[in-house]
Amino acid sequence: MQSNTFSGLFDGQNVITLQRTPSTNEFLRKVLTKSTPLAEGTVIMAVDQYAGRGQKGAVWQSEPGKNLTFSLLLLPSFLDPKDQFSLTAAMSLAVAKWLSAMLKVPAKIKWPNDIYIGNKKIGGILIENILKGKTWKSAIVGIGINVNQTTFPDTIRDHATSIKQILHRDSKIPELLAELCSYIEREYIVLKSGDFKALLADYKQRLYRLGELHVFLVDDVEVTGMLTGVTETGRLQIDFNGHMVDFDIKEIAFVI
Template identity: 50%
Template structure:
């Protein structure tokens, strides 16, 4: 275990690097359950994560020391439980703030929690909230980002990395520092109540917004156009049968 310090008010001020861990989110949750004193903004980064988790128990596969796999502890007790998607949007936009400096408008958010570059998945996040009453006491923000990896399993046909896209290597700690700074800025923006600005930036970065595309649901294939995401985090889509809303895992994007 190694400790480092980033510049900034609090996110990344306490950085703990683990040589190997099953999941940084699980590590952080276990530490909280044992009442381990952890400062807000603590970052747990894994050099090797062998059981990384995505949404609804999906796995996140990452080559050792090639990518960023880390979790951040935040304490957004200023948010009610029914505002948790506002938090999701703030974190998503912060990641686009950073990726956009490298690839411009090619950096997009694929609802609900994926990061895309040029139409291909480059990263994702898993936010797990610990609730007290109707407030979010702790939020564990798990992030995986493909950085220097260029070889991916054949089964993953819609995946890329920064290096694969831009043909150069990146310093993982420098990139992590940039992400921590961006998350801190958007988190403070959210805390100050600037939700309209965050929502606007989120919508402007939404993958396939206002574009007709093919999707798959439990009822079969569907032609539709994404027109937004509501306050509960449901995907809002215009279809030949009218406006419909989808929760996570109720609709699947189809790739050519």
């Protein structure tokens, strides 16, 4: 385990690098149960994360040493727990804006928080919120970005991409971490300002498949509808030929 700092996020950020761990989110969660407090902005980064998790219990598959896999500690006590989706929107926007600027191509947010370039996934976010009564105690923001990996398992090969596949060169992962954290800081400041409407509008404009007819799976039935946006609580809004319906994460899936 190696610890170092870089300036910027939250006035000097502590970065703890683990050579190998099942999950940086799990590691950070266990550390938080101990008596020693961690500063907001602390990052746990893994060289080899071999059991990372995505949405709906999916496994995040990452080749050791090739990708950006880390968890960030935030203390969003200024937010009401009912506004949890605003944090998801802010973190998704940070990653999408960072990738768009670096790759010079639009990065889209596949609801709620996967990041796509074209029709291929390049990254994902998993946020674990820790609440104490009616207070938001902390949030563990797990982020995985495909960086220098160019080969993927057969199950995801046709639907995954990486920074290297787009730029055709290797990138230095510690440098990418510092750059991404600066984008996270910017969006977190917007979140702290309380301008949720602007945040949500920005998020909506970057949605993958926004305004397009697409096939979705609802109750094991394939249905075609147009994605029109999200509600303030983060439910996906679909227009089925003039009939508007909103869905939770467990109620609908994209059909690839």
